[in-house]
Structures are given as structure tokens and as C-alpha cells.
Amino acid sequence: MTDLITRPAPVPSAAPPVPALGTEGSVWPASAGHVAHDGDISVAGVGLAALAERFGTPLYVVDEGEFRARCRAYRDALPHADIAYAGKAFLTRAVVTWARVEGLHLDVCSRGELELAVAAGFPAERVILHGNAKTPDELRTALRLGVGRIVLDNTAEIARLAALVPPHDRQDVMVRVIPGVEAGAHKAIRTGTTDQKFGLSVEHGDAEDAVARILDQPRLRLVGLHCHLGSQITSVRPFLAAIPRLVALMARIRDRHGAALPELDLGGGHGIAYRPGEHTMDPRAFAEDVTRHLARACEKAGLPVPHLVIEPGRALIGPAGVAVYRVLVVKRTGTRTFVAVDGGMNDNPRPALYGARPTLRLIGREGSPATRTFTVVGRFCEAGDILAPDAVLPDDIRPGDLLAAPAAGAYQMSMSSNYNLVGRPPVVSVRDGRVRPMLRRETVADMMVREVSWDDASFPGA
Ligand SMILES: *Cc1c(COP(=O)(O)O)cnc(C)c1O
Numbered sequence: 001m002t003d004l005i006t007r008p009a010p011v012p013s014a015a016p017p018v019p020a021l022g023t024e025g026s027v028w029p030a031s032a033g034h035v036a037h038d039g040d041i042s043v044a045g046v047g048l049a050a051l052a053e054r055f056g057t058p059l060y061v062v063d064e065g066e067f068r069a070r071c072r073a074y075r076d077a078l079p080h081a082d083i084a085y086a087g088k089a090f091l092t093r094a095v096v097t098w099a100r101v102e103g104l105h106l107d108v109c110s111r112g113e114l115e116l117a118v119a120a121g122f123p124a125e126r127v128i129l130h131g132n133a134k135t136p137d138e139l140r141t142a143l144r145l146g147v148g149r150i151v152l153d154n155t156a157e158i159a160r161l162a163a164l165v166p167p168h169d170r171q172d173v174m175v176r177v178i179p180g181v182e183a184g185a186h187k188a189i190r191t192g193t194t195d196q197k198f199g200l201s202v203e204h205g206d207a208e209d210a211v212a213r214i215l216d217q218p219r220l221r222l223v224g225l226h227c228h229l230g231s232q233i234t235s236v237r238p239f240l241a242a243i244p245r246l247v248a249l250m251a252r253i254r255d256r257h258g259a260a261l262p263e264l265d266l267g268g269g270h271g272i273a274y275r276p277g278e279h280t281m282d283p284r285a286f287a288e289d290v291t292r293h294l295a296r297a298c299e300k301a302g303l304p305v306p307h308l309v310i311e312p313g314r315a316l317i318g319p320a321g322v323a324v325y326r327v328l329v330v331k332r333t334g335t336r337t338f339v340a341v342d343g344g345m346n347d348n349p350r351p352a353l354y355g356a357r358p359t360l361r362l363i364g365r366e367g368s369p370a371t372r373t374f375t376v377v378g379r380f381c382e383a384g385d386i387l388a389p390d391a392v393l394p395d396d397i398r399p400g401d402l403l404a405a406p407a408a409g410a411y412q413m414s415m416s417s418n419y420n421l422v423g424r425p426p427v428v429s430v431r432d433g434r435v436r437p438m439l440r441r442e443t444v445a446d447m448m449v450r451e452v453s454w455d456d457a458s459f460p461g462a
Contacts, residue, residue: 026273026276027273027274027275027276027278027319027359027406027407028041028043028319028322028406029043029044029063029065029066029319029320029322029406030065030066030069031043031044031045031063031065031066032406035047035049037366038364038365038366039362039363039364039365039366039367040363040364041361041363041404043061043063043322043430044063044064044065044066044430044431044432044433045430045432045433046061046430046433046434046435048061048322048324048363048364048402048404049363049364049402051324051428051430051435052324052326052364052402054435055426055428055437055441056426056441057324057325057326057342057343057402057425058323058324058325058326058341058342058343058347058425059323059324059425059426059427059428060321060322060323060324060347060408060409060412060413060425060426060427060428061321061322061323061324061427061428061429061430062090062095062317062320062321062409062427062428062429062430062438063320063321063322063429063430063431064094064098064320064429064430064431065431065432066319066320067095067098067316067317067320067409068098068101068102070315070316070317070319070320071083071085071098071099071102071103071104071316072102073283073284074283074310074312074315074316075102075103075104077283077284077286077287078283078287078291078308078310080291080307080308081287081307081308081309081310082105082126082307082308082309082310083103083104083105083310083311083312084104084105084106084107084126084128084309084310084311085099085104085105085106085107085311085312085313085316085317086107086268086311086312086313086314087106087107087108087109087113087117087313088107088108088109088113088313088411088414089313089314089316089317089318089409089410089411089414090317090321090409090410090411090412090413090414091108091113091116091117091414092116092427092438092439093116093119093120093438094429094436094438095317095438096116096117096120096121096122097120097121099122100120100121100122100123100126104126105126105127105128105148105309106122106126106127106128107127107128107130107268107311107313108127108128108129108130109129109130109131110131110138111135111137111138111141114127114129114138114141114142114145114147115141115145118145124145124146124147124148125146125147125148126148127145127147127148127149128147128148128149128150128151128174128265128309128311129142129147129149129150129151130151130153130176131151131153132153132154132197132198132199133153133154134150134153134157136160136164139157139160139161139164140164143164143165143166143171148172149172149173149174149223150171150172150173150174151173151174151175151176151226151265152173152174152175152176152210152214153176153198153199153200154200154210155200155206155209155210155213158210158213158214158217158220159213159217161173161220162217162219162220165219165220167219169219170218170219170220170221171219171220171221172221172223173214173220173221173222173223174222174223174224174225174226174263174265175200175207175210175211175214175222175225175226176198176199176200176226176227176228177199177200177201177202177207177225177226177227177246177249178192178193178194178198178199178200178201178202178203178207178227179192179202179227179229179241179242179245179246180192180193180194180201180202180203180245181193181229181238181241181242181245182230182238183229183230183233183235183238183269184229184230184231184232184233184269185230185231185232185233185271185354186232186353186354186355186356188353188354189230189231189232189269189354190229190230191228191229191230191231192227192228192229192230192238192242198228199227199228202245202246202249207225207249208249208252208253208256211253211257212256212257215257215259222259222261223261223262223263224261224262224263224264224265224306224307224309225246225249225250225261225263225264225265226265226267226309227242227246227265227266227267228267228268228269228311229242229267229269230269231268231269231271231313231314232269232271232272232314233269233270233271233281234270234271234278234279234280234281235279235281236281236285236286236289236290239266239286239289239290240289240290240293242266243266243290243293243294243297244293244297246264247294247297247298247300247301247303248301250264250301250303250306251301251302251303254303260303260304261306262304262306262307263306263307263308263309264294264306264307264308264309265308265309265310265311266290266308266309266310266311267310267311268310268311268312268313268314268315269312269314270283270286270312270314270315271314271315272314272315272318272319272407272410273319273407274356274357274358274359274407275357275359276359280315281315283315290308291308294306294308313410314410314411317409317410318407318408318409318410318411319406319407319409320409321406321407321408321409321410321412321413322404322405322406322408322409323343323347323348323358323404323405323408323412323425324363324402324403324404324405325341325342325343325402325403325404325405326341326342326400326401326402326403327339327340327341327397327398327399327400327401327402327403328340328341328342328379328399329399330374330397330398330399336374336375337372337374337375338374338375338376338377339374339375339376339377339391339393339397339403340376340377340378340379341376341377341378341379341387341403342379343378343379343387343425344377344378344379344380344385344387345378345380345382345384345385345419346378346380346416346417346418346419346420346422346424347412347413347416347424347425348378348387348405348408348412348416349412349415349416349417350411350412350415351386351387351388352382352384352385352386353415357388357389357390358387358388358405358406358407358408359405359406359407360376360387360388360391360393360403360404360405361393361403361404361405361406362393362394362397362401362402362403363402363403363404364401364402365401367393367394367396367397367401368394368395368396369394370394370395370396371392371393371394371395372392372393372394372395373390373391373392374388374391374392374393374397375388375389375390375391376388376391376393376403379422380419380420380422381419381420387405413425413427413439418442418447421444421447423441423442423443423444423446423447424439424441424442425441425442426438426439426440426441427439
């Protein structure tokens with residue numbers, strides 16, 4: 001879309017970050033700053049408009065320093081715990097490497113994520129495999145690669161996995177339980193209650209039955225309980241509500257089987273700010289409250305305090321990502337003014353799936369100080385392809401303008417599709433003023449390569 005560019009790309013300056021960007025409650029990476037005089041925003045010293053010029057739009061930009069600082073914040077807050085990055089939020093070889101270097105563990109939920117991680121050099125013993133319906137192929141691959149822990153989600157999986165473990169070997173497993181705690185920003189991402197597909201109910205005894213079956217399998221070693229309450233949770237309270245229920249189950253397991261489980265995995269789900277001023281989960285407050293409640297519950301039950309595992313995904317990568325779109329059309333229809341951009345539900349299905357509303361901001365020029373509410377839509381053939389029903393933008397917004405959407409690092413590119421046979425955007429990482437491409441743009445040739453060619457004889461009458 002370079003033909004739409006009306007002005008030269010701005011040059012990033014060394015202007016110090018303006019406090020509105022990168023402060024608590026901000027939706028921008030901490031490294032974000034205004035580029036002097038031209039309305040652009042830089043991330044890690046790189047101007048977004050210049051990146052859009054170089055790589056085209058839509059474009060995803062990931063701030064390596066932001067991701068790594070967030071990994072360190074969790075490690076510092078919980079030095080006694082394992083922090084596993086939930087790779088489904090967004091995973092590339094570079095992200096795998098950052099997580100490894102920062103001393104994290106890694107959470108995967110498919111053969112693809114697992115193989116990518118191991119190919120990128122992630123130690124398999126630090127990998128946790130999840131899934132409510134793991135295929136036999138996934139279980140075999142996990143065993144072959146030596147995955148550290150497999151989280152069992154149902155009883156069928158217990159015998160299936162045990163049968164695949166070679167004789168005289170033992171696989172460490174956890175059991176995913178439903179503590180019966182409601183949490184999460186949307187019904188589709190609440191996983192702590194019994195009306196959804198993940199885990200085994202504590203309340204109805206299914207979790208305890210599964211534990212008994214696992215303990216009966218000599219090729220499985222039960223190392224702990226796992227739960228994952230949901231996603232985009234901004235209060236520690238649901239986690240604190242789950243702890244006594246999990247510890248009570250651990251105490252029943254000890255009473256019935258004499259086994260004190262050494263680990264407890266509280267899953268992920270820590271929320272971030274998508275709009276300025278929204279609440280976020282503070283790792284330090286989470287760490288303090290969870291550690292104290294867990295110690296107290298275990299003391300009451302006469303149990304040793306288990307080794308804690310947590311699995312944040314969104315909270316590590318979400319705030320590190322920024323999406324950049326170019327405006328193609330500004331159109332008034334009825335009472336609304338639509339701004340259509342060159343991306344949409346393909347690269348960011350979250351608005352369509354969960355009613356998520358990203359923050360959008362004009363970059364690359366100073367807009368008019370007068371603002372108006374626009375409906376920002378994507379380019380895909382669904383009326384529901386709405387990025388933001390109520391974006392407040394300068395009222396002189398026009399085709400060729402660039403819009404940046406911060407907090408775009410999680411569950412956007414990893415959930416992206418090539419609907420309408422539109423290729424997925426590239427992803428570049430930025431650090432200390434330098435740019436490194438991570439994923440190139442998906443081309444038409446990429447999409448056609450899966451086509452199995454038919455000879456003319458396959459078309460009768462052709
Ligand atoms: C999705 C998921 C996570 C990560 O969730 P976030 O909301 O990204 O923190 C962690 N654990 C399990 C089991 C998950 O399914």
C-alpha cells in the first residue's frame with residue numbers, strides 16, 4: 001500500500017518517553033516514546049511509521065525488552081516457583097529463546113508448539129504439555145522428546161498415556177482439576193467451573209477418582225495438581241479462593257493414598273490493560289498473597305508446602321506487541337463513520353470472539369486536535385469484522401493514515417487465519433534501536449502450496 005503514503009517516513013528521534021506512554025495503567029510498552037514533532041511513536045528506539053514503511057502493513061512489532069522484563073518481574077516476584085510461559089499466546093523460535101534465556105519453563109498444548117520449542121533448543125524437561133484431547137501422536141511425541149510434565153485432563157488419557165510409556169520408565173504427570181471458581185473476562189475464557197470442557201471436577205469426585213487411577217499406574221508418577229481458572233483475570237482473589245479447595249484435595253489424597261504431592265500448578269490467566277487505566281495483575285501482589293495463603297492452608301492441613309508453578313501467557317507477551325494498520329477507507333453510512341483498515345479479524349480475532357476492544361491511535365503525523373468517534377473495521381468479508389466500535393480518533397483521519405494498536409502481542413497472531421486467502425502479517429522484533437524480522441508476510445504462493453494439483457482427467461467434461 002506504499003502508493004497511499006502521502007509523506008516521507010518519520011525519522012525516530014532520541015526524545016525521552018512521555019510519561020503517558022509506559023507508565024502504570026498504560027497500554028504501551030515501557031520503551032515507547034513520542035517521536036519529536038511528527039506524531040509517531042517509537043518502541044525500543046524504533047519508529048513505528050518507519051517500520052510500517054519498510055515492512056508494509058498490517059505489521060506486528062514485538063518489543064523483546066518488554067517481554068523479557070516481564071519474565072524477570074515474575075521470576076523476581078516468585079523466586080521459589082517455576083514460571084512457565086504459555087506459548088499459545090504467541091510462539092516463535094525467538095520467543096522460545098527469550099523464555100529459555102530468562103530461565104522460564106514453557107507450557108505447550110500441541111505437537112506443533114512442542115516441536116517448535118524443542119527445535120529452537122528449549123530443554124524438553126522444562127516443558128509442560130496441556131490439552132483436553134491430546135492425540136496419540138502428541139502423547140508419543142511428548143514421550144519421545146522427554147517432556148517434563150504431562151497434564152492429564154480426563155480418565156481416558158491415563159491408560160492411553162501409561163500404555164505408551166516404555167517399560168521401566170516413568171512419566172511425570174499432573175492432573176488438571178476444576179476447583180469451581182468463576183474467573184475471567186469472558187465466558188469463552190472461563191475455565192475454572194464445571195460447565196466447560198477442561199479438567200476434572202473436585203466437587204463431584206472426578207478429580208479424586210482420576211488420582212486413584214494414576215497412582216495405580218506404575219509408569220506414571222503423579223507430581224501434583226493443576227488448575228487454570230481462565231484468562232484476563234485482573235484480581236488475585238479467584239486464585240486465593242481456589243487454593244483452599246486444592247489444598248483440601250491434596251489432604252484427601254494424602255489421607256487416602258499416603259501420597260503428599262510435591263507440586264501445585266495454579267495456571268495462568270493474569271490480565272493486562274487493553275485500554276488506558278484498566279486494571280492489571282501485579283506479579284508482586286500476586287506472589288505475596290498466593291504464597292501466604294498457600295502456606296497457611298498447608299499448615300492447617302498438616303501438609304508440606306508444594307513447589308509452586310504458574311503459567312502466564314498474555315501477561316508476558318501481550319503488552320510487548322503493537323499492531324500497525326493502514327487506513328484504506330473512511331466512509332459515512334447512516335449515523336456511523338467507518339474507518340476501514342488493511343487488517344482485522346484475520347490477524348486479531350479477539351474482538352469477534354470475546355468483544356475485546358483494542359486501543360487505536362493515529363501515528364506518523366499529528367492529527368487534528370478535534371476528535372470524533374469512529375467505528376474501525378477490518379477488510380474481511382464478515383459484518384462482524386469490527387476492531388473497535390467506538391475509537392476516538394482525530395476527526396481528519398484519512399486513507400493512508402497509520403493506526404497503531406498496543407497490547408497486541410497475545411492471542412492475535414497466534415490465533416490468526418488466512419480467511420479470504422489474505423496472507424498473515426509479518427512480525428518483527430525490536431530491541432535497542434534494532435529490528436529483527438521474526439515471521440515474514442504470508443504470500444499467495446504460501447497459501448497455494450498446500451493445493452494438491454489435479455490433472456485434467458479429474459474434471460470430467462473439462
Ligand atoms: C491458556 C492457558 C494459560 C495461559 O493463559 P493466559 O491467560 O495467557 O495467562 C496457562 N495455562 C493453561 C493450561 C492454559 O490453557
